[in-house]
Amino acid sequence: MRSQSRIAFYLLLTPLVLWLGLLIIIPHIDMLLISLRERISFGVYETSLTQYEKALTEPLYLRTFARTAVMSVLATAITLLIAFPVAYYIAKMAKGRLQQVLFMLCLIPFYVSELVRTFGWMILLRETGIISNLLQWTGLADQPVELLYTDATMMVGLVYTSMLFMVVPLVTTLESLDDSVVEAGYDLGGNGLSVLREIIIPHAMPGIVSGCIVVFMLSLGNYLTPTMLGGKDSLWFTEMIYNQFIVRSNWELGAAFGFMLLLLSSVIVWGMLRLTGRTLKETMG
Amino acid sequence: MTPDLECADLVKQFGETTAVDNVSFSVPPGSFFSILGPSGCGKTTIMRMIAGFLDPTSGDIRIKGGSVLDTPPNKRPVNMVFQHLALFPMMTIAENIGYGLRRRGMAKPDIARKVDEALDRIGLPGIGTRKVDELSGGQKQRVAIARCMVLEPDVLLLDEPLGALDLKLREHMKVELKALQAAFDTTFVYITHDQSEALVMSDQVAVMNDGRFEQIGTGQDLYYRPDTPFVAGFIGDSNRWKGRIERSEAGTVQLRTDTGLAMRASGADLAEGTAAEIYVRPEAIRIAATAEALSTFDNQLKGTVTSLLFNGAASRVLVQDDVGETLEVTLPQSGEFASLQRGDTVHIGWGATQATCFGAG
Amino acid sequence: MIRTVLMTSTLLAGLATVAQADTLRLLTWGGYAPDDVVAMFEEQTGHTVEVTKSNNEEMIAKLRATGGGGFDLAQPSQDRIMGPQMEFGIYKPIDTSKLNQDLFIPSMLSATMANTTVAGDVYGVPHVWGTSGLVMNTAMAGDTVKDYTDLCDPALAGKVSYRLKRPTLIGFAFALGEDPFAAYGDEAKYKEIMGKVEAKLTECKANVKTYWGGGDELMNLVRSGEVTASMAWDTGGWKLNDDNADITFVAPASGALGWIDTFVLPAKGQADDAAYDWINFVMQPEIAAKITAAAGNFTASAGADEFAEDSLKAKYQASFPQEAIDNIKWYPPVPAGLEAIEGDVLDRVQAAN
Structure with a gap:
């Protein structure tokens, strides 16, 4: 009986171990090894830190790296600012059917692929697009307006793409906030701002942190949105990784970039948890 | 003396539904006032209007003589203990109690001092640094009250705060609440559906049904002298008969029940021939082995014990009379009926003053 | 059996x-x-x-x-x-x-x-x-654009596009009067040529509406009139020609790339x-x-x-x-190492402001 349950345990564990091992750990080790070598000539490689040295000394790579990080943090902050009132409305003010409908509205954009959604933005914002035509028709603009290919457009796209992943954890944590706790906050003399700061936000903190982590990771790892909406000035670290791997066939530098990105996201997530005094276990558990 | 709280012709409508229908009452300073009613009767709506979370459709709410209708909840000199207490789980006990003081901008040392005082008052000194979830139900209860009391409100509202506690603790907290109210000397307005809570603690109880106040009075008033059939039925238990008035004189009526029994009861101003109901409490009925022992009572019946409901001091027997009705009768625990069994024949009787008659018009 | x-x-x-x-x-x-x-x-x-x-x-x-x-x-x-x-x-x-x-x-x-x-x-x-060269709306840009470098003409500001890939580097190199294919064996010379191309592309960046990535994206840009001249494949130009007779493929003066x-x-x-x-x-x-x-x-x-x-x-x-056919520059095999030089140039152009 005991040995049977042990067998069952290992059988159940096997897929997880295989998944982690084959798809995550082994490829990462392989990537690490690739990032640590240098091409000498055809098929001849040597172990060295040249790739990391190159990544850290070339101003272009560093700038892109920093830009990607800063823009992702900004996108996360904007997403939080927009998603919080939305989530609060869905969780606390909307009732019954309206609540479900609003939640569905947040979900519907994700029924289509990211590519299609991004094309949707392009149709709206391009020079011969809907908004440009609308502006001309209403007389607000006297010539076609190009709304694509700017950092602001890219930011709009990133925020839009990330919205759901912020709203869902926020709605979940805010729903668990007892209405009477908020009322007690007012009853004991609090105003809107202090109730928000002392009661609602501390309560929603697990949702805020996990939402921010997910959105930050998504933005950092996004490839389509920066490339398509950002246009000629879009410079995103994932694009550089893609370029090194696919276009340049320079897997060594690409792998080094990949590890820098992994490190960056780990550091920022760790920093976010430290800043809010939470552990990963509390946030994800 | 100006009442601490006064509600005048208070009405609250939600769309077509009238939740609170023309309710007026006033609560003198330092008293314990309860609103008792079944769930959905509108008592919580009244409470929320007093606290300021709802605006009345019409009528006025005055605290210490001044109307507070235009005062937002965070400015009203009224605080509320919520049904599930609504302590702030993200704060320590001391932060919970000090929350309202911080909102008033009190200096930190003063807050600390007041919080300590309050913790002493509720008999829980030194727990300030604990988290809310480290406290027992009764301790949370006291913290919730202390959190309001440090603000020295004119009126403290309590919304069924004992509902979540187990029976034993609830009994204990009834006494403790009463003691706390005396200690703080503040006006308490307490709402509950539990008549025992209301009767034990309150100076005055308002019985509420379907948006209206049926009767306001002391516990004794409600128990012995109910104004309406609802109050008679809601407070305590009653045996009920329906019938018609046969004779009426000087506060006493004679009535013939639908099942054909003649009964005497107290009840004024009921004309002969009108339909009426009689309420008799189980504990007002005397039980005896022989008819002679009951000769002094206005109403007497013979019956068979169909069931013994043992419940310690509140034990009862079910007695079926000759016409087939079943009455509930309190079983005295003085020992003389210790051998009573199912199927025994017993005699029961009660005086006309113990039977209350209401017109059923 | x-x-x-x-x-x-x-x-x-x-x-x-x-x-x-x-x-x-x-x-x-x-x-x-x-x-x-x-x-x-x-x-x-x-x-x-x-x-x-x-x-x-x-x-x-x-x-x-x-x-x-x-x-x-x-x-x-x-x-x-x-x-x-x-x-x-x-x-x-x-x-x-x-x-x-x-x-x-x-x-x-x-x-x-x-x-x-x-x-x-x-x-x-x-x-x-096939070849790559220039696709343009001849009615709007025909007089200006004869060669790759004409895409940088201020008259077309915000109306041109190209890919940020190696054909663009090669095309611009030819248009600048260099012969990159001849320099394939000489890394120093190639670097020098690419340096000139980088300077030109950086200077030209303000003129570009966006760098196109895929054929469909380019077709949309040209068809809608948002872009009037672009580097492109011959077939792209011929396909657009079916919809709008003004748009066609033109072999650049310095030669189409074959x-x-x-x-x-x-x-x-x-x-x-x-x-x-x-x-x-x-x-x-x-x-x-x-x-x-x-x-x-x-x-x-x-x-x-x-x-x-x-x-x-x-x-x-x-x-x-006939002279355009004779002028087609056929890609020779790319020696190893050149793509790294090109890659750095492309990265710097993309990052330039």
Whole structure:
């Protein structure tokens, strides 16, 4: 009986171990090894830190790296600012059917692929697009307006793409906030701002942190949105990784970039948890 | 003396539904006032209007003589203990109690001092640094009250705060609440559906049904002298008969029940021939082995014990009379009926003053 | 006993037939394996064809990731064979005796074979060829744009586009009067040329609306009029010409860039016979004409011109007068190391403000 349950345990564990091992750990080790070598000539490689040295000394790579990080943090902050009132409305003010409908509205954009959604933005914002035509028709603009290919457009796209992943954890944590706790906050003399700061936000903190982590990771790892909406000035670290791997066939530098990105996201997530005094276990558990 | 709280012709409508229908009452300073009613009767709506979370459709709410209708909840000199207490789980006990003081901008040392005082008052000194979830139900209860009391409100509202506690603790907290109210000397307005809570603690109880106040009075008033059939039925238990008035004189009526029994009861101003109901409490009925022992009572019946409901001091027997009705009768625990069994024949009787008659018009 | 032997031999015969009817996993470009051609091939040979559409960089990246596995036949451009083969060994030699060489235009076959020979083995044979140059709305930009560098003319500010890829670097180098192909063997010289191109592209950046990434994106930009001149493939221009007669492909003054997409056998391909069958099948003139109709480009099939659509021929002749044909710059094999230089230039251009 005991040995049977042990067998069952290992059988159940096997897929997880295989998944982690084959798809995550082994490829990462392989990537690490690739990032640590240098091409000498055809098929001849040597172990060295040249790739990391190159990544850290070339101003272009560093700038892109920093830009990607800063823009992702900004996108996360904007997403939080927009998603919080939305989530609060869905969780606390909307009732019954309206609540479900609003939640569905947040979900519907994700029924289509990211590519299609991004094309949707392009149709709206391009020079011969809907908004440009609308502006001309209403007389607000006297010539076609190009709304694509700017950092602001890219930011709009990133925020839009990330919205759901912020709203869902926020709605979940805010729903668990007892209405009477908020009322007690007012009853004991609090105003809107202090109730928000002392009661609602501390309560929603697990949702805020996990939402921010997910959105930050998504933005950092996004490839389509920066490339398509950002246009000629879009410079995103994932694009550089893609370029090194696919276009340049320079897997060594690409792998080094990949590890820098992994490190960056780990550091920022760790920093976010430290800043809010939470552990990963509390946030994800 | 100006009442601490006064509600005048208070009405609250939600769309077509009238939740609170023309309710007026006033609560003198330092008293314990309860609103008792079944769930959905509108008592919580009244409470929320007093606290300021709802605006009345019409009528006025005055605290210490001044109307507070235009005062937002965070400015009203009224605080509320919520049904599930609504302590702030993200704060320590001391932060919970000090929350309202911080909102008033009190200096930190003063807050600390007041919080300590309050913790002493509720008999829980030194727990300030604990988290809310480290406290027992009764301790949370006291913290919730202390959190309001440090603000020295004119009126403290309590919304069924004992509902979540187990029976034993609830009994204990009834006494403790009463003691706390005396200690703080503040006006308490307490709402509950539990008549025992209301009767034990309150100076005055308002019985509420379907948006209206049926009767306001002391516990004794409600128990012995109910104004309406609802109050008679809601407070305590009653045996009920329906019938018609046969004779009426000087506060006493004679009535013939639908099942054909003649009964005497107290009840004024009921004309002969009108339909009426009689309420008799189980504990007002005397039980005896022989008819002679009951000769002094206005109403007497013979019956068979169909069931013994043992419940310690509140034990009862079910007695079926000759016409087939079943009455509930309190079983005295003085020992003389210790051998009573199912199927025994017993005699029961009660005086006309113990039977209350209401017109059923 | 006899029955058993008979049954076994029948079984073996059955197995043999199964082995002959292979699945051909084809890694190719959009339009190079039209559905009707695939259906005809499958019917005639019994093989099954699985088509994966891709581009040069991804083809090589895919084959590199698997060490040349996962596909039985691939179609990178002829300049992308020698370098990757020397570096990663992702192809296997082609047995030219299994090919019907009469089906190929002789000059193109020998040139491609020469360009794809590594250590005495031939690795590629030609299939589809074409050029890249300029697509423009002649009504709006025809007078201004004669060559790649004219895309930087201030008159066209915000109305031009190109790819941020190596053909752009090569095209601009030629337009700047350099010969990058001649400098392929001289890394220092090549770096110097690329330095000039980088300066020009950086200066030109303000003029560019956006760098296009895919053919459809470019077509949209030009069709909507948001872009009036762009670097592009000849077929893109000819397709747009069907919708708007003002838009067409123009060979630049410094010469269109000629490319040849090939057939190569991935190193771990498992259906070589089916691959040879496919090559021999699609190089037949009638079939090649169908592929020309689908892809828009001409093939290395001898005699397929007869079957090509007249309208396409007319567009081709309009875009390519004889001197323009003579001026086509055919990509030589890219030596290793150059792409790293180009990559750095492209990164810097993209990052420039």
